[in-house]
Amino acid sequence: MANTPYPESYYAASANAVPPRPALQGDVETDVCVIGAGYTGLSSALFLLENGFKVTVLEAAKVGFGASGRNGGQIVNSYSRDIDVIERSVGPKQAQLLGQMAFEGARIIRERVAKYNIQCDLKDGGVFAAITAKQMGHLESQKRLWERFGHTQLELMDQRRIREVVNCDQYVGGMLDMSGGHIHPLNLALGEAAAVESLGGTIYEQSPAVRIERGANPVVHTPEGKVRAKFIIVAGNAYLGNLVPELAAKSMPCGTQVITTEPLGEELANNLLPQDYCVEDCNYLLDYYRLTSDKRLIFGGGVVYGARDPANIEAIIRPKMLKAFPQLKNVKIDYAWTGNFLLTLSRLPQVGRIGDNIYYSQGCSGHGVTYTHLAGKVLAEALRGQAERFDAFADLPHYPFPGGQLLRTPFAALGAWYYGLRDKFGY
Template sequence: MQQHTTSYYAASRNQHVDYPELLDSVECDVCIIGAGYTGLSTALFLLEQGFTVTIVEAAKVGFGASGRNGGQIVNSYSRDIDVIERTVGARQASLLGAMAFEGGRIIRERVARYGIECDLKDGGVFAAFNDKQMKHLEAQKRLWERYGNDQLELLDSRRIRDVVATNRYVGGLLDMSGGHIHPLNLALGEAAAVVSLGGNIYEQSPAIRIDRGDRPVVHTPKGQVRSRFVVVAGNAYLGGLVPELASKSMPCGTQVIATEPLSEELAHRLLPQDYCVEDCNYLLDYYRLSGDRRLIYGGGVVYGARDPANIEKIIRPKMLKTFPQLAKVKIDFAWTGNFLLTLSRLPQVGRLGDNLYYSQGCSGHGVTYTHLAGKILAEALRGQAERFDAFASLPHYPFPGGRMMQVPFSALGAAYYQLRDRLGV
């Protein structure tokens, strides 16, 4: 039986609900595979439109990236709208750009509608180490404003020290439509909302086979779900269930630590406005305060999703570079989680046959995108596919060298960009 990882989030979750294992044959309109943000968001939108929905989950609600991530509400996609414009042209980019800030609004609407307690805070900062990164943020501000985000402020070298107590940055960009949450409590609250609307959730019920056809059947070890539609929402934890989805994506691990609770004075000194922060490096660091004033600090990527032997040894030096004043602070939690990387760094959305839909490959930008994905998947199942098609028509390619070479090629590319970050070029 798979339980939540030993993270701060699991230790501080609001609910300790055990949903039943699937032991029978059930029927519904839509079977969703995976009880992370993509699956939960899709279920809520469908249930609100009158569909009957069953979710099968291999472990626990929020077991994967949805319950382990840095908890930051970051807008847009892992490749920004200007890259999309150059790749697919103005019309498709305008559709995707119009959706770039929708995920955060969906999260806030869900929290308000269903009374989800997840320590929601407004405000996220992108921090620049050098003038080149600052020029990028200036261009990003113009780009995002062109697509409707009017909650942005450039921070010069003085202003950024007003919001984060470190001398590492030359400036930054504050996005007040960003923010941060307790990610597992958000997932658990959304699951409770699914059940309140009549949806069914089965834990410890991995999908082991899908019989495709007019009425597809999702098989678990002890049961099955027959439905009109199937939505595959397993992301980095899907495994080989759908072979067509495996060659163009790669699970990657990221590491996070959480300190002991800080004094109110120290926490306020580090992050006076309680914004979350991520830097502008290719292999970026990200951090924020928890609801009980712990510093949650993450960074680094392990290609191929291997678990490092000593997470604190990897992340603590990064934290101390930013905040040397935490040298004597104890680390209470250290954990890792997987996200799904695509070669384009853009999400993969599509349909296999007439009734098997999927969304995956958030590439580290999943908290907001997955909530948007639920909405566009639900729209497509209702026959409104324009926004779904805007994502589905994005070009995607397999990693060079096939699956055997995914990890070394990606790690080599990352090392190149990491060197550029260090040199500031």
């Protein structure tokens, strides 16, 4: 069978050493079969193992191969649509539950890193940077909103203050969230996988799920084996393909591009980001960046709808980087890659159950690092019969894309063009 390696990224090049994991061969029985060894699958597996379940994880390529090992590495709280939008759509009771959970993912990541001694360069502090006065007004509202749900580690920054943490003259102000932060995302996934195995869980790599036999005792088939389980958790997200057709119709893979500079040296790195916080701007099509532990700048942005790989990633992202930091014009780019995330029409995650025993979570819509860790806990709770928090997510409406899979890409691209224009003209 073909061996799928990691894409060539800075993260793969600087990943902690781990033993190779075998492909599944033959038949296995387990309590829970988790499909996908990204954050959603690994978080689910860990919570289940900590509660006494027998867990088997199937991964089509390698642990963290998808968005979990390719993202910008930023710990950003809440969801891709904030709690006020959710409140207008579902009412105060459900919104209250979802609001209380909006900051839990970041706490779960820190608990995992501490409990299992995961080496992933965890740093505290994330900045939302406002380019216009209108965006600054949104941040002021966001601070009030988040504080309503008990989240207090926030500081509004005026133009002078933001220049102390980001040496960039594009911003009129911003908000600092000290419970945000950044990590080496692939090393976080690898550390969580090691934790899963330390608790007796089994992870099979190069073992794509090719078919699910539904029924009272569902069976997941791979090319060379099968797993019989009491429950299945589907956690493939943007890399699920058409394994579960009813999920594919309501989501769309999108590509985002990331570049990494050569090492900048202590002086230049500290000049760009003196406190080593990560940053994202407040545009709809946002840019995001941070320093690595070896003082490179990771810079990401741009969305390719339908998840095609653009021919020249550096040509798309480098101009954005130079707009923020013109002092990097002579700096070499060492790595450039793309990774897919899963977009939903509402930009809210889709969580639910198919039949009695197939559970799923997908569609983080670009807010996955924290949400996926929460999702694992919520899915594990549901399997243990505690469904209140699961139901709060499951009751969010799941809309199919207009025109189905054929038209979803041009439809979303048109929406992005419109919002891009709004960003450009400061609306």
